Amino acid sequence: GENVEQHPSTLSVQEGDSAVIKCTYSDSASNYFPWYKQELGKGPQLIIDIRSNVGEKKDQRIAVTLNKTAKHFSLHITETQPEDSAVYFCAAVSGSARQLTFGSGTQLTVLP
């Protein structure tokens, strides 16, 4: 089955700096890659996603890049703000499995 690795497990940045979280996946059939943000006491919430026919997608301060050849994808957050502090999860979906396989999560802390 699919295996998703996520790094780093913790990340601290100064407010206004950029943050990058990286994930690799194992199943070459995976073709959908969502990113979720989980705040304390809440369930994960989708923040951005990318499909395998696209190399990059941007939505205001967040962007995701995908390298299918290397089987890795990354989340980029620019101009970080304290409210960006949360746990971020990457995930992958393969057409056959039709289920989300999550990475282990990254605790992002934005320092004021």
Added chain:
Amino acid sequence: KAGVTQTPRYLIKTRGQQVTLSCSPISGHRSVSWYQQTPGQGLQFLFEYFSETQRNKGNFPGRFSGRQFSNSRSEMNVSTLELGDSALYLCASSLVGTGYDEQFFGPGTRLTVL
């Protein structure tokens, strides 16, 4: 539109007991998935229901089961509880559950097994 609701929010049980957790999906969503979240194993897929049928299942023992009702509400049951079952159990709903349609998560049920 109301979000996904899960009840109860917190549960404390002892080993050997059984527990039932409930999930009400967003109105119009027909797919409900369940996940177990622990610090050690992260977010792991339990199973997915669509139109009252289990369509997909993760690698969990048979003690974990679920069902879905005609109104799309879902329940999951864990029998013969073990200490390792302590976790946050998350329910997510989506329109049709292809894997590509957005999954909306509830706040979870925190289960503690003593």
